[in-house]
Amino acid sequence: MTGRAGPFLRLLAVQLVRFGWVQARCCAFAVALFGGMAVSKLLPPLPVPRYDLLLVYGVLLTAAGYLLGWETRREVAVVAACHVLGLAFEIVKVRVGSWSYPEPGFAMIAGVPLYGGFMYAAVGSYVCRSWRLLDLSLTGYRPRATAVLAVALYVNFLSHHWLPDLRLPLGALLLLATARTWVYFTVGELRHRMPLALAFALIGFFLWLAENIATYLGAWTYPSQLDGWEPVSLSKWLSWALLISVTFVICGARRR
Template sequence: MRFAWLEALSCVFAAAVFVLLAVSKVWHGPIPRYDFLLLGCLLVTGLLWVTGVETGREVLVIGLFHVVGLALELFKVRVGSWSYPEDAYTKILGVPLYSGFMYAAVGSYLCQAWRRLELGLIDYRPVPTAVAAAAVYANFFTHHWLPDLRLLGALLLIVATWRTTVTFRVGETRYRIPLWLSFVLIGGFLWLAENAATLLGAWQYPDQTDVWRMVHVSKFGSWALLVSVSFVLVAALKRLDIRRRGVGASDYDLPMPALSSRS
């Protein structure tokens, strides 16, 4: 129960996005829905920062994930993978600007969970893991013209993270889990969240045009792979933060236990 509570607190930004989606589904205000969602996401981000729920660095991470997600959205909408059928003033090439915040919600969760659960990494290999994650991200673009190599990308990630363990604290006890397994578990929850989001009209797949259908189970794997990209970005920022604070800083002063890694 304590772990579930910490996880729920870590999902505060994502929960706020779902509230905005639900409200905008039943309430039609004076501005288009996508514009309302963008304003709402900006207000939530500011509120979480002012109240201290999100740190300044975490807000920067949200901005970074917004850019990374928006780049993927612009491409995927252009090739017809999904669409945003409603009109809005804040749409660029068919993509509403609020869409980047859905990826930012993933980044927010990772940062919050990292801090609240005091995550640490054992035998983390940043370079091989980052290379595998970069290949996975590139495949999201290239598979429209070249062979789909997501299975190869998944294999590369497993090889790169095979000995990597995530440690986390619940109460007075530290637990550990293989890093690759955490990608799978988070990917599963994101697939469930995607079903709820499309039900609320956040975006629309081609087979959901006439009537809503569950998102294909293959997206489960896609989310698990995308989580690896998110994790590598957050881990890199955490390592930079540790180095900025100095080698002499104690674990108590850090937002996470110091990373031990093999080159």
Template sequence: MLTTNITGPLASSVRQLLDFAWIHARACAFAIALLSGLAVSTALPHLPVARYDLLVVYGVLLTLLFWRRGWENGRDIAVITLCHVIGLAFELVKVSLGSWSYPEPAVLKFAGVPLYGGFLYAAVGSYVCRAWRLFDLELVRYRPRATAVVAAAVYVNFFSHHWLPDVRWLLAGLLLAVTAGTSVRYTVRGVRRRMPLALSFVLIGFFLWVAENLATYVGAWRYPYQLHGWQPVGVDKFGAWSLLISITFVLAAVGRSGSRNDTIGVQLDQQA
């Protein structure tokens, strides 16, 4: 728990904000460790093992460390693994279409996609699972079936828009509609607060866009316009991440509602 010497009428609010940020940093532990490993790997001397292959080993070791230390439980690992698999499928299609690339050689690489690429999505899954526990999250008036259908459509559209009309704005409207009235309750310094679920998607999408800028800067992957020198990732990716995070939330919510011990994790809208 963070402490501060701030006094006065705003002291409580400042402490709440600092603790909110600190809990988020703890929830991002896997992602921070993964990005740090990526950054360090760029400074390594020439080795007989490809950098991408080293990052696969690093990602596996990180996963084992978090599990053995109890920072992630079996249910979390299941969600994170599914995020890894779904992410790799996403990468295989998008790389084959030239949306971005992994230009460095590697042994553990299939159809242009290194296996470590899945850990980038696993890091997002880890964040959601850890935040759920650290903030004692509760989804109120959550519509599981409707939200899952729209989230699945969002995922498919990121493939299909290469051949069919891009309907992401329509899907964004549908996502707002199915999450209207759905809120996230969370706890900071013993105080229970509430946030609209749609707003949480937007906020997470923004920070994922920031993380994507950092990741491409340290060579995690390259967009076509970054092949001859790094450039900031387009702001349109902010919107894309705000939509894609819905998939991870759906998976995490299924994992939470499937546990008998997690009695307050998800409150379903009875009309959903």
């Protein structure tokens, strides 16, 4: 048993290292974005508000990503679409008091700085780069059903402040729609697969972690964090796991 387990464990370790390296490359935009947020917290008071500096930084980062080959032209379009959808999402959420941007800024719409969509843009960049660097392919994928449910979930996250919250039944329908969908990806020379629903759950978890980092760095503030930072509610994991379907559908549509 030991003789058989040794090579398997070595292969597993090598694959995990390879997978981690690819994931780090996929997260390049997000890591650079969070790095800029961290550095901006350390800067002395400047005549230009921090939110506006982050907007300029995000635009330059997007341009650099394209020029350096991080994203193709199609992928930049996906990133831009995610930014716009994210900004619209932020405007509604800030208006109803779900969270706020307490610092001043010039480039703001309805209390939301224009850089506010960059976290969603970073998610779009991650999905696009994962699709390309891991050579993703799908079996059993139902694009129309998944797209309809993704749109319904996006609308529900905006409308549930006035209408019934349907995220749980919509999430159950999404689970059914993707029940037979497998994501195939390549690490090194080996091909692996996992259920699409599991991929959504894993990405949602890491986005929840990223949201904790972002709020700690002052990217935005939840009402419970106004008197001091505290971890973001674990329920946001579910929210991100459902919302990632929107990014996935957009990215998948651009690749068809």
